[in-house]
Amino acid sequence: MTKSFTLSIDTLGxxxxxNDVLKGLNxxxxxxxxxxxxxxxxxxxxxxxxDKYKRLITSSEIIDCDSYISMNDKPSEILKNKQSSSMYLxxxxxxxxxxxxxxxxxxxxxxxxxSLLNLKTMDGIKRPAIASIWPNMKGDSIVLDLGANTKLxxxxxxDNAVLGACLASILFKxxxxxxxxxxxxxxxxxxxxxxxxxxxELKNLSKNSMIKYYGYVEGNDISLxxxxxxxxxxxxxxxxxKTAEGTAKLFQSHLRDAFNSSLLSKLGFFLSSLAMKSVKDxxxxxxxxxxxxxxxxxxxxxxxxxxxxxxxxYASDIIYSLLENNVNEKIQxxxxxxxx
Amino acid sequence: MTKSFTLSIDTLGxxxxxNDVLKGLNxxxxxxxxxxxxxxxxxxxxxxxxDKYKRLITSSEIIDCDSYISMNDKPSEILKNKQSSSMYLxxxxxxxxxxxxxxxxxxxxxxxxxSLLNLKTMDGIKRPAIASIWPNMKGDSIVLDLGANTKLxxxxxxDNAVLGACLASILFKxxxxxxxxxxxxxxxxxxxxxxxxxxxELKNLSKNSMIKYYGYVEGNDISLxxxxxxxxxxxxxxxxxKTAEGTAKLFQSHLRDAFNSSLLSKLGFFLSSLAMKSVKDxxxxxxxxxxxxxxxxxxxxxxxxxxxxxxxxYASDIIYSLLENNVNEKIQxxxxxxxx
Numbered sequence: 001m002t003k004s005f006t007l008s009i010d011t012l013g014x015x016x017x018x019n020d021v022l023k024g025l026n027x028x029x030x031x032x033x034x035x036x037x038x039x040x041x042x043x044x045x046x047x048x049x050x051d052k053y054k055r056l057i058t059s060s061e062i063i064d065c066d067s068y069i070s071m072n073d074k075p076s077e078i079l080k081n082k083q084s085s086s087m088y089l090x091x092x093x094x095x096x097x098x099x100x101x102x103x104x105x106x107x108x109x110x111x112x113x114x115s116l117l118n119l120k121t122m123d124g125i126k127r128p129a130i131a132s133i134w135p136n137m138k139g140d141s142i143v144l145d146l147g148a149n150t151k152l153x154x155x156x157x158x159d160n161a162v163l164g165a166c167l168a169s170i171l172f173k174x175x176x177x178x179x180x181x182x183x184x185x186x187x188x189x190x191x192x193x194x195x196x197x198x199x200x201e202l203k204n205l206s207k208n209s210m211i212k213y214y215g216y217v218e219g220n221d222i223s224l225x226x227x228x229x230x231x232x233x234x235x236x237x238x239x240x241x242k243t244a245e246g247t248a249k250l251f252q253s254h255l256r257d258a259f260n261s262s263l264l265s266k267l268g269f270f271l272s273s274l275a276m277k278s279v280k281d282x283x284x285x286x287x288x289x290x291x292x293x294x295x296x297x298x299x300x301x302x303x304x305x306x307x308x309x310x311x312x313x314y315a316s317d318i319i320y321s322l323l324e325n326n327v328n329e330k331i332q333x334x335x336x337x338x339x340x
Numbered sequence: 341m342t343k344s345f346t347l348s349i350d351t352l353g354x355x356x357x358x359n360d361v362l363k364g365l366n367x368x369x370x371x372x373x374x375x376x377x378x379x380x381x382x383x384x385x386x387x388x389x390x391d392k393y394k395r396l397i398t399s400s401e402i403i404d405c406d407s408y409i410s411m412n413d414k415p416s417e418i419l420k421n422k423q424s425s426s427m428y429l430x431x432x433x434x435x436x437x438x439x440x441x442x443x444x445x446x447x448x449x450x451x452x453x454x455s456l457l458n459l460k461t462m463d464g465i466k467r468p469a470i471a472s473i474w475p476n477m478k479g480d481s482i483v484l485d486l487g488a489n490t491k492l493x494x495x496x497x498x499d500n501a502v503l504g505a506c507l508a509s510i511l512f513k514x515x516x517x518x519x520x521x522x523x524x525x526x527x528x529x530x531x532x533x534x535x536x537x538x539x540x541e542l543k544n545l546s547k548n549s550m551i552k553y554y555g556y557v558e559g560n561d562i563s564l565x566x567x568x569x570x571x572x573x574x575x576x577x578x579x580x581x582k583t584a585e586g587t588a589k590l591f592q593s594h595l596r597d598a599f600n601s602s603l604l605s606k607l608g609f610f611l612s613s614l615a616m617k618s619v620k621d622x623x624x625x626x627x628x629x630x631x632x633x634x635x636x637x638x639x640x641x642x643x644x645x646x647x648x649x650x651x652x653x654y655a656s657d658i659i660y661s662l663l664e665n666n667v668n669e670k671i672q673x674x675x676x677x678x679x680x
Contacts, residue, residue, distance in 0.1 A: 147524055191575070218579070219580065219582025223586030224589075236579055239522060239576055247588055249564075
């Protein structure tokens with residue numbers, strides 16, 4: 001049996017080009033043939049670009065929107081003035097049951113606010129979290145929260161562990177993914193009180209075989225791939241993610257300078273450029289960086305504001321896979337067992 | 341006038357080789373000819389290795405130590421059992437006025453505990469901080485605290501701003517270094533209450549021209565070099581630093597794999613290996629990574645546990661420069677003005 005899912009795409013309010021959106025969706029459609037798309041945006045622009053993707057045309061509905069939410073729009077203004085924006089309407093469609101999930105490249109704060117307001121959190125989850133798939137030495141891991149909720153609170157950390165474990169379980173096809181709690185050291189006495197309390201509770205849940213808790217992990221363990229899931233609060237996670245992005249850019253910039261420093265190294269660079277490309281693909285946020293808003297009654301995904309088509313098709317595939325594997329039912333099951 | 345300063349070096353309890361220590365100190369001595377060294381460690385081993393550094397022999401005193409603090413020793417045990425260790429004696433020498441500063445490659449927690457206990461904090465500074473020189477696109481910046489004090493507190497953040505500004509002012513030769521406060525966004529309403537309160541106070545100090553406060557910065561701004569100083573609490577700073585180290589390692593590892601993937605890219609790698617080396621030198625923690633313990637009555641510096649001689653000479657130069665420029669008097673001046 002093949003299931004059909006509908007994805008609402010907010011195509012406006014970012015620097016992602018419409019052709020990258022359409023090409024990416026088309027690629028994902030070739031892999032997930034029962035996918036349906038609702039394209040929220042500039043109808044004329046979409047129609048001008050969709051022609052070369054025959055299959056996509058038959059699986060898509062275009063919804064013309066006369067406004068969009070910009071990166072600088074404040075949540076308070078959005079609720080008043082942007083109810084006909086592409087982002088608002090994409091979310092509304094899910095709320096009204098016409099679509100299963102939302103993909104956007106735009107303003108993260110607005111997406112979070114509108115999703116929370118219109119879709120609400122799942123029963124038993126107090127605050128949503130933003131999860132991301134982070135490349136590491138061994139493959140990938142899930143890191144969350146990356147900035148949805150900056151408050152440090154035991155309850156939220158436990159919720160994040162559950163959300164992350166469900167995500168990793170589906171995306172990495174692991175029955176019980178290992179969960180690490182991000183801290184400044186691995187000894188029991190390290191870190192803040194809320195983290196120690198969360199660690200104690202995760203140990204208990206682990207004893208009851210509800211989850212597989214590894215213990216504390218440190219910042220460098222993310223890239224080492226020490227655990228399948230890394231749990232932290234939205235403040236620490238956001239700074240950690242952005243520090244990593246900055247470091248990767250710094251590394252690329254130094255490397256470019258170094259390669260340009262002599263004729264021989266330029267030749268070397270030319271010969272190894274294909275190899276370099278694979279590194280770029282693997283670590284470039286435009287290709288693989290998307291934030292998955294977890295804990296809402298429907299799945300909402302935010303991709304990099306300058307996504308390339310590969311990033312779009314990657315995100316679209318992930319959403320399909322999560323929907324196909326009933327991610328939210330799975331989470332609800334976990335939450336119900338844990339909160340008994 | 342050339343001043344003379346004495347540096348106590350704890351040569352034991354890490355994977356840094358004695359020859360790297362001696363070669364590094366010797367290089368620093370050639371640049372800072374009035375430097376004196378007290379070498380705490382295994383006298384026989386030091387004597388066997390110091391022979392080729394004639395100048396270093398005449399400027400050094402070797403203090404034989406019958407024990408050392410290992411990476412796993414707990415602070416409580418150290419105070420009871422390790423009073424004749426190389427680290428303890430190196431710090432004691434500063435406390436007793438026989439030396440000006442301490443350099444160690446060993447157990448950071450032990451170094452912090454012993455320094456705090458024996459050297460005490462400066463008047464007006466409640467808790468020390470660990471600062472580091474972080475490479476960025478434009479040069480270097482100072483980031484602190486990297487893990488001395490994981491509590492989030494307005495007072496500590498202000499202290500860190502002062503400590504960081506003094507350090508940057510001397511090391512980068514800037515009269516008033518720009519200070520950024522690490523946060524999850526740059527808007528006024530972002531982040532935790534303590535950070536908002538610290539930001540308000542830093543704005544006031546900036547209005548009185550005491551400091552040059554830039555405002556909030558995000559994780560990626562560290563590598564971009566947005567400000568000369570980046571202020572944060574020890575929890576966030578530690579995770580940010582370790583995430584960056586992990587990301588750099590991941591990048592290097594992917595690059596190595598990519599270069600090994602074909603004969604052409606191997607040739608490319610060979611031709612560009614000199615260029616690669618400069619990137620490695622610039623970003624490798626073994627070369628330039630040292631944590632400067634700030635806010636104590638004397639300067640204490642912790643270098644990477646596997647330092648190379650270049651890392652040792654780099655740290656040794658930094659210490660000389662800070663001592664020569666009366667770093668602690670400068671800090672005290674700032675603190676006295678701010679706390680009026």
